[in-house]
Amino acid sequence: MNNSEPIIQVKNLVAKYSEKTILDDISVDINRGEITVILGSSGCGKTTLMKNILQLQRPASGQIKVFGYDLTQIDEMDYQAIIRRIGVLFQNGALLNSVDIFDNISIPIEQHTKLPKEIIKKIIEVKLHLVNLSHAIYLNPSELSGGMRKRAALARAIALDPDILFCDEPSAGLDPLTSASLDELIINLKKQLNMTVVVVTHELASIHRIADKIIFLDSGKLLFYGSLKEAKKSGIEQIDTFFKVGSF
Amino acid sequence: MKKVHENSENLFVENKKILLKGDIDKFTVPLLWKQLSQINDLTGIEIIDLKHVTSIDSAGSLFIEEIASTIKDQNNLDLPIDKLYQNVTKDINDTIKVFSQTDVKTYSRKRKDPFFVLVGDLVISFITSLHEIMILASDVFYWAILGIWRKKGARKGSFTQQSLLIGMEAVPIVALLSLIIGLILSLQAAVQLRMFGADIFIADMLGYAMLTEMGAMMTAIIVSGRSGSSIASEIATMKVSEELDALKMMSINPIRYVIVPKFYAMSVCMPLLVILSIIIGILGGVFVAILYLNISATAFYNQLLNVLTLKDLLITMIKSTFFGWSIVIIGSFYGLKVEGGAEGVGKATTYSVVTSIITVIIIDVIFSLLYLP
Ligand SMILES: Nc1ncnc2c1ncn2[C@@H]1O[C@H](COP(=O)(O)OP(=O)(O)OP(=O)(O)O)[C@@H](O)[C@H]1O
Ligand SMILES: [Mg+2]
Numbered sequence: 248m249n250n251s252e253p254i255i256q257v258k259n260l261v262a263k264y265s266e267k268t269i270l271d272d273i274s275v276d277i278n279r280g281e282i283t284v285i286l287g288s289s290g291c292g293k294t295t296l297m298k299n300i301l302q303l304q305r306p307a308s309g310q311i312k313v314f315g316y317d318l319t320q321i322d323e324m325d326y327q328a329i330i331r332r333i334g335v336l337f338q339n340g341a342l343l344n345s346v347d348i349f350d351n352i353s354i355p356i357e358q359h360t361k362l363p364k365e366i367i368k369k370i371i372e373v374k375l376h377l378v379n380l381s382h383a384i385y386l387n388p389s390e391l392s393g394g395m396r397k398r399a400a401l402a403r404a405i406a407l408d409p410d411i412l413f414c415d416e417p418s419a420g421l422d423p424l425t426s427a428s429l430d431e432l433i434i435n436l437k438k439q440l441n442m443t444v445v446v447v448t449h450e451l452a453s454i455h456r457i458a459d460k461i462i463f464l465d466s467g468k469l470l471f472y473g474s475l476k477e478a479k480k481s482g483i484e485q486i487d488t489f490f491k492v493g494s495f
Numbered sequence: 496m497k498k499v500h501e502n503s504e505n506l507f508v509e510n511k512k513i514l515l516k517g518d519i520d521k522f523t524v525p526l527l528w529k530q531l532s533q534i535n536d537l538t539g540i541e542i543i544d545l546k547h548v549t550s551i552d553s554a555g556s557l558f559i560e561e562i563a564s565t566i567k568d569q570n571n572l573d574l575p576i577d578k579l580y581q582n583v584t585k586d587i588n589d590t591i592k593v594f595s596q597t598d599v600k601t602y603s604r605k606r607k608d609p610f611f612v613l614v615g616d617l618v619i620s621f622i623t624s625l626h627e628i629m630i631l632a633s634d635v636f637y638w639a640i641l642g643i644w645r646k647k648g649a650r651k652g653s654f655t656q657q658s659l660l661i662g663m664e665a666v667p668i669v670a671l672l673s674l675i676i677g678l679i680l681s682l683q684a685a686v687q688l689r690m691f692g693a694d695i696f697i698a699d700m701l702g703y704a705m706l707t708e709m710g711a712m713m714t715a716i717i718v719s720g721r722s723g724s725s726i727a728s729e730i731a732t733m734k735v736s737e738e739l740d741a742l743k744m745m746s747i748n749p750i751r752y753v754i755v756p757k758f759y760a761m762s763v764c765m766p767l768l769v770i771l772s773i774i775i776g777i778l779g780g781v782f783v784a785i786l787y788l789n790i791s792a793t794a795f796y797n798q799l800l801n802v803l804t805l806k807d808l809l810i811t812m813i814k815s816t817f818f819g820w821s822i823v824i825i826g827s828f829y830g831l832k833v834e835g836g837a838e839g840v841g842k843a844t845t846y847s848v849v850t851s852i853i854t855v856i857i858i859d860v861i862f863s864l865l866y867l868p
Pocket of ligand 1: 264269287288289290291292293294295296338
């Protein structure tokens with residue numbers, strides 16, 4: 248694939264829970280090296296969109312292309328190879344509760360590389376340093392606060408230097424300062440490592456800091472896709488309200 | 496798909512320089528690490544040349560930094576690490592900066608305690624557990640006795656609901672297992688008794704065994720497995736998800752609201768289940784007596800009346816009530832004690848089942864002493 252092609256292509260995606268349609272005919276392209284923010288009211292299907300792209304949920308119909316490969320058609324081996332190049336931060340962190348933070352991050356590294364122990368340890372220390380959580384390295388997830396768990400999960404998501412990073416509400420439950428430092432990290436990952444980032448968030452401050460592109464979902468439809476400036480100028484009622492109500 | 500190149504030779508030493516080539520990433524570093532450790536003497540080297548490095552990731556970046564700091568150490572150089580790098584492109588420099596170890600704080604893992612400390616901890620925690628169980632038991636008894644008069648603070652309908660759960664739903668399994676045990680015991684005995692022509696004593700043997708031991712024991716073990724585990728996991732889940740704290744903040748005593756209904760239900764259901772078990776176990780024996788030993792049901796019945804005494808029945812009832820109480824209290828204890836997240840719930844359940852079965856057996860031993868002359 249060439250580098251100008253969108254890294255993620257969603258075509259006519261329909262997602263359902265049993266009979267209820269959650270996402271209706273979504274088509275959107277996500278560009279390489281950009282931070283794309285998914286917006287929309289609570290329960291509108293942001294997490295569902297993310298899970299459908301990752302094939303954690305099977306789309307009812309439609310096509311999902313990542314790195315140019317159609318994930319709905321691909322075989323298991325190729326799917327695994329693609330997934331290894333993707334990092335995911337789940338909405339509730341999803342750390343493995345039975346092992347400490349060190350092992351949470353080392354497990355994917357040990358499973359997928361033959362790196363020596365010394366380097367693995369350094370990788371873990373650096374990744375935790377990046378999310379500002381160095382001191383928690385040998386604690387268990389149950390000993391962390393909600394926000395700390397989020398950050399540890401982010402460190403795990405970037406353990407293997409993914410090409411694409413998905414974050415489901417990285418800053419929910421964090422104070423403005425920590426939230427800002429995570430945004431800075433995400434911007435750094437994009438700028439310096441050329442990572443493509445897809446973020447679900449509600450925080451206006453965060454959106455202003457990081458968003459290159461915005462996907463706005465409303466009752467299962469794609470209402471808008473474009474840059475933040477375009478979004479504000481679009482004149483779409485729901486988007487205007489979103490930015491107005493949020494900016495107190 | 497990107498192929499992994501496990502390249503052969505991409506680390507060279509050339510007059511005072513270390514030369515790196517190609518992709519330095521998580522797939523190539525393992526081999527480079529081996530090559531580096533074969534060299535192992537880096538004295539005299541002053542430069543790491545990165546001219547031919549095509550790409551790099553965190554593993555590569557940390558690997559290069561590791562070489563640099565080894566060079567610094569072995570040559571007693573006193574300069575910032577990045578002065579050692581030569582011909583670094585902007586991309587690679589950016590990556591190295593992002594993952595730089597220089598201001599990373601490191602922590603070391605807490606060392607494992609020595610063996611005797613572990614054993615000591617185990618003993619201490621056992622003793623404190625005993626103490627805590629006693630406190631919990633007295634709390635439960637207090638609220639249970641108080642609850643007989645004061646209905647306020649108890650959940651409506653919870654006793655019925657718990658009785659269905661602990662009692663009714665256990666009926667099929669208790670009945671089935673008791674029948675099988677009755678059949679097995681009497682079949683085994685029948686063969687032996689027949690040799691002595693003492694066929695009729697099968698009623699004595701089975702009646703006595705079921706009444707004094709097997710009925711209560713079987714039921715207690717089944718109930719520990721069924722209800723003890725569900726009590727522990729229910730309470731543990733409530734604890735983990737802060738439901739118990741929420742109850743407290745509503746000024747509702749969790750022991751009264753959650754545990755006491757189970758305690759009542761168990762106090763009633765356990766003896767009833769035991770009686771059921773005894774009756775069905777003996778019925779199993781009747782089958783064997785009639786079909787295998789050709790003893791009539793009336794003869795069996797008359798013989799049975801000789802051994803079954805009210806005193807034994809009473810002791811068994813009391814014993815089974817104790818069994819039931821210990822199952823509730825131990826289940827609740829491990830449920831309340833749970834720490835951490837969801838994985839704590841599983842542990843609590845396991846501990847509760849194991850401990851309550853052991854406790855049931857200990858209580859049984861104590862009651863057996865009552866039978867000694
Ligand atoms: N397992 C499920 N079964 C049935 N319906 C579900 C399930 N999970 C989610 N839904 C429904 O799908 C819709 C979208 O859920 P989703 O989790 O994608 O929302 P979201 O946009 O991520 O919301 P939030 O911002 O609150 O996280 C919701 O209306 C929800 O009721
Ligand atoms: Mg969500």
